[in-house]
Amino acid sequence: MSNQLSHVFARCTKENRAALVGYLTAGDPSIATSEQLICALAEQVDIIEIGMPFSDPAADGPVIQAASERALQAGTKIKDVFLIAQKVRQLKPEIGIVLMGYANVPYTMGFEVFAKQARDSGVDGVLLVDIPAEESGICAKIFQTHGLSQIMLLAPTSTEQRIALAASIAQGFIYYVSLAGITGAEMGEVKGIQDKLSLIRQYTKLPICVGFGVKTPAQAESIATFADGVVVGSHFVSQITSNIDDDDAMLCALTSSASAMVQAMKW
């Protein structure tokens, strides 16, 4: 199956809207429930980002840290992440699927094995938070060979030189982190984000998605006016947290918060 990411953005451009990218951690709060939640979210978003739980999520705030801990507690393994991706792929052939996580999980498994299994599970792209452009040589070729897009992060602290470097190797889309902080913090100021995006666009033709701290439909709406995609993570995960004892309420809260985002991003 061909890589869906470029089709997703082409479709959204045609519909004159930004893509909605939704994140959940695989295995949170349990493997079975997580599969349900991720599939439900996949019904509403253009790209699903599936978090690979890690014991030491140093770039994540309390919400996603807790999600990772719950997932590992529930016994989630990398094979479960792939199984969930497969389910999503069966359900939604046209969706974009991205795995997000930390380098040690695929490194330990072996990038080659990881890339093959990811691709076989219908994954389109991989975002490894702690593999910056300088270290991307460790996996770039392997991902490319297997047709996986290596998604690169850029941040408010990225200099022009770093933007150029990341742009030269990024595939699929660029993930712009709206603030200098961890996931779940308050979103950065819109004007600043907009300016940085204009700068990044001088170096790349790839779509740019903005994430970190997008919590309200109003924020999503304002970012959607100038970005190619809006990433919502902690806000979706916190629907799990606040309904932790009730799977039905969890699913309900997740779908309604996702549709609120979808509505807000429509023109």
Place this chain on the structure above:
Amino acid sequence: MDYDLEIKHAPDEGGHFGKYGGRFAAETLMQPLKEIEDAFFEAWADPAFHVERLDLLKNYVGRMTPLYHAKQLTHAVGGAQIYLKREDLNHTGAHKVNNTIGQALLARRMGKKKVIAETGAGQHGVATATVAAMFNMQCDIYMGKEDIRRQAPNVFRMKLLGANVIAVDSGTGTLKDAVNEALRVWVASCEDTYYIFGTAAGPHPFPLMVRQFHTVIGQEARKQCLEQAGRLPDVAVACVGGGSNAMGLLHPLWDDESVKLVAVEAGGHGLETGEHAASLAKGQPGIIHGSLSYVLDDEEGQISADAHSISAGLDYPGVGPELAHMMDVGRLDLDSATDDEALEAFEMLTKAEGIIPALESSHALAAGIRIASSMKPEEIVLINLSGRGDKDLNTVMDKFGFDVGAKDE
């Protein structure tokens, strides 16, 4: 003393020592790390930086530290001559301050008003809080909840010194989680905050920089050994948590091919039990806290929650990348000491020499004593006594079932 300021066995431009090291950090941290790297190289090339640093090391820290020929211990062991590098006599009681002085000077040079640090045993936290007090900088120390319990006296010292001690409850509540939390905070505050990393691990330039700030240990010991014994040691031994005291002692001896370099990891309950912190001996290459090195993790790449040592300062599932490199190229011998062996060495040194060592250093002692016992009297074993044991008295009292005998009438 004249210190050699040449940077030897430098990593490549990206901070790689062979295949290890590098900068596996979130994009948000790449520029702040680059700024530290640039500031470090600029400072290291500036004679004025070293004048101030070495003056503080001499007159504030009390360097050079003695090299002590432990004759009583040597006699009790009955083998090679044992020499102790007395880092326990540094101000604050451990080697850690060599590094915090250097990095605090760098922070000031970079115009940062605030410093943060992680700590395990609390020694690096105390050393950071100390220099922060002296430089009048605001200071936050991140410390695992479990370690706060184990190292209460050091928590109190940090607070007295004016630092905020922030308990880290995530993960296993130990050193690795304190590093994660400090990284999270630093990402959001690097504009005005400098992160004083406490060991020769983490993303480039920390492994190189921390090593450089500690090479005073090995340079002094080398010279002192030549002066006192007329020759170099046959074996040099240091304990390894992340690797700062080990790199400090061993790195300046790298090119002295006759000297065997030994890194002692924490054997905890025994290497076969899985409850230890022997990343080099029992781990595998992995990526944690910004660098590629040996890591204790499972087949899924999840970092071990079972890393264990009686000494909080060694209880770390990773290790500095340069040590991994030295091991790969055959310039490092590995050894380990269990909790019990460390306690035995702790007691032995205390009784034989009237020196109470840190539990971390007791691991180096245990292995050093074992090695010395099978060597000849004309040979020399140099052991890094990285810190003093005052902070560990509670732990040791528990283990020995000691009662101070001050019961009410």
